Amino acid sequence: MPYIYGCATIRVVMPDLQTAQQMGWNFSIFLRVFLLCLLIFRRNVQFFPFFTTYLIVNLAKALALNLAYQAWGKDALSTYQLAWSMEAVVTVTRALAVAELCRTLLGAYRGIWSLAWRVLLSCAGLIVLYSVISSKHTWEGFILGSGRALELAIASVIVIVFLFLRHYEVVSELSVRYLALGFCIYACIAVINFSVLERYVNAYAEIWNALGVVAYLACLMAWTWALRKFIPRPAFHPLLFSRAVYQQLSPEINARLRSLNDQLSHFWGVGEPRS
Amino acid sequence: MTLTLGIFIAIIACLLALLVWALSSPRKRRPLNAGLAADLEQIGRRHATYLPLIRRALSPVDFVFLEARGPQKLAARVRKERRRVALSYLEGLHSDFLQLVRVAKVVAALSPEVAAAQELERVWLSVQFSWRYRMLRAEVYAGTVSLRSLDALSHMVSELAVRVENAMSELGERAAIAAQIASLLDRGGVDVA
Numbered sequence: 287m288p289y290i291y292g293c294a295t296i297r298v299v300m301p302d303l304q305t306a307q308q309m310g311w312n313f314s315i316f317l318r319v320f321l322l323c324l325l326i327f328r329r330n331v332q333f334f335p336f337f338t339t340y341l342i343v344n345l346a347k348a349l350a351l352n353l354a355y356q357a358w359g360k361d362a363l364s365t366y367q368l369a370w371s372m373e374a375v376v377t378v379t380r381a382l383a384v385a386e387l388c389r390t391l392l393g394a395y396r397g398i399w400s401l402a403w404r405v406l407l408s409c410a411g412l413i414v415l416y417s418v419i420s421s422k423h424t425w426e427g428f429i430l431g432s433g434r435a436l437e438l439a440i441a442s443v444i445v446i447v448f449l450f451l452r453h454y455e456v457v458s459e460l461s462v463r464y465l466a467l468g469f470c471i472y473a474c475i476a477v478i479n480f481s482v483l484e485r486y487v488n489a490y491a492e493i494w495n496a497l498g499v500v501a502y503l504a505c506l507m508a509w510t511w512a513l514r515k516f517i518p519r520p521a522f523h524p525l526l527f528s529r530a531v532y533q534q535l536s537p538e539i540n541a542r543l544r545s546l547n548d549q550l551s552h553f554w555g556v557g558e559p560r561s
Numbered sequence: 562m563t564l565t566l567g568i569f570i571a572i573i574a575c576l577l578a579l580l581v582w583a584l585s586s587p588r589k590r591r592p593l594n595a596g597l598a599a600d601l602e603q604i605g606r607r608h609a610t611y612l613p614l615i616r617r618a619l620s621p622v623d624f625v626f627l628e629a630r631g632p633q634k635l636a637a638r639v640r641k642e643r644r645r646v647a648l649s650y651l652e653g654l655h656s657d658f659l660q661l662v663r664v665a666k667v668v669a670a671l672s673p674e675v676a677a678a679q680e681l682e683r684v685w686l687s688v689q690f691s692w693r694y695r696m697l698r699a700e701v702y703a704g705t706v707s708l709r710s711l712d713a714l715s716h717m718v719s720e721l722a723v724r725v726e727n728a729m730s731e732l733g734e735r736a737a738i739a740a741q742i743a744s745l746l747d748r749g750g751v752d753v754a
Contacts, residue, residue: 395671396672396673397669397670397671397674397675398669400674400675401675401680441573441576442576445580448579448583448584449579453666453684455667463584470576474573474576478569481570525671526671526672527668527671527672529673531668531672532669532676535665536665537679539683540682540683540686543662543686544686
């Protein structure tokens with residue numbers, strides 16, 4: 287499974303990588319280390335434990351693969367298994383980091399967060415389920431399908447969170463938004479990457495992998511910028527109303543909106559209002 | 562390009578378009594003025610003050626009289642002015658409606674639990690209202706909207722505001738809630754920072 291192998295290992299070593307791509311990847315390792323240092327020294331680790339874990343696991347993957355190449359060689363089955371196992375772990379930690387960011391953005395508002403996490407989880411679950419079912423019934427197809435599904439789920443979840451933020455006019459910390467944006471852009475490019483790799487493996491693999499490296503570099507830079515300083519915690523937690531306020535006001539407002547819409551519909555359709 | 566690849570590119574394009582829209586600032590977010598913010602029950606009832614004047618301005622009796630007795634040029638000018646007044650009035654109603662929806666959103670954001678059905682319904686109703694409001698505007702432009710339509714629409718929005726205010730009064734927390742909502746609306750959003 288040479289091309290599948292490449293999907294997981296390309297970010298570290300690839301036999302025919304162009305120098306620029308290799309340099310880009312090396313630079314991305316440097317940036318990841320730098321980012322980790324920023325997280326520690328700016329005291330943001332405590333607020334982003336899963337994001338920190340993701341970075342550590344990502345770096346560990348690079349290290350483990352380098353060791354595996356030296357020990358077993360690039361084409362060995364053991365290297366292949368290790369590469370994809372590590373990729374799975376990285377993806378899971380990335381998903382956890384995204385969940386953590388979503389909670390940071392919306393978690394202060396218990397009501398809308400309780401609605402949001404159900405919507406997000408349902409969307410992510412449905413996307414993953416659909417992609418796994420519809421992927422080719424081969425081991426390679428399953429791996430590519432699952433990878434793409436997870437990336438698509440991550441991108442969708444972040445977009446939905448931003449829609450929630452806009453809808454409820456929640457003002458959030460700009461740095462956290464940048465972190466989420468980085469994940470979203472990277473996931474979008476990864477989805478295209480997976481789709482292209484699935485179809486045009488040999489012809490375009492290098493171009494798309496290079497694009498993946500560039501996209502990842504861009505995300506790392508956005509994250510570095512976002513975490514360049516200590517991210518302050520909310521100075522206060524919003525004072526929530528009692529349950530009765532929502533239970534009484536919301537149906538009332540909706541009923542009147544419904545009624546207003548009925549009236550508008552009638553004006554528009556007939557030209558004469560209902561009495 | 563295969564169908565699968567095309568579909569995924571389309572999905573990503575849609576997601577990116579939604580992302581850009583979600584990150585952009587709303588175009589017509591009007592802050593409440595200080596006096597109004599202090600008194601929440603006024604939201605949605607501003608236009609009611611002008612209702613008798615609007616009704617008179619749009620009275621068909623005057624217009625019929627002018628068409629019969631006055632010069633055509635004057636009648637055309639009056640028709641144009643009537644349309645302008647009707648459009649301004651509609652815009653005012655729309656603005657009041659949006660303000661009420663914002664109040665509903667802030668109430669939801671500051672509630673310990675929300676009902677998905679209620680929230681979804683409000684989104685759907687807002688979309689419907691927005692669409693129908695545009696249609697009604699088009700009718701005003703075309704000169705086919707009736708005075709009764711505007712009248713009834715005005716009552717609907719006023720009544721909505723009054724009912725919301727009454728509901729809040731019954732809760733006995735009106736003053737605190739009104740102050741909190743008005744403050745949040747004036748700041749342009751619910752702040753976590």
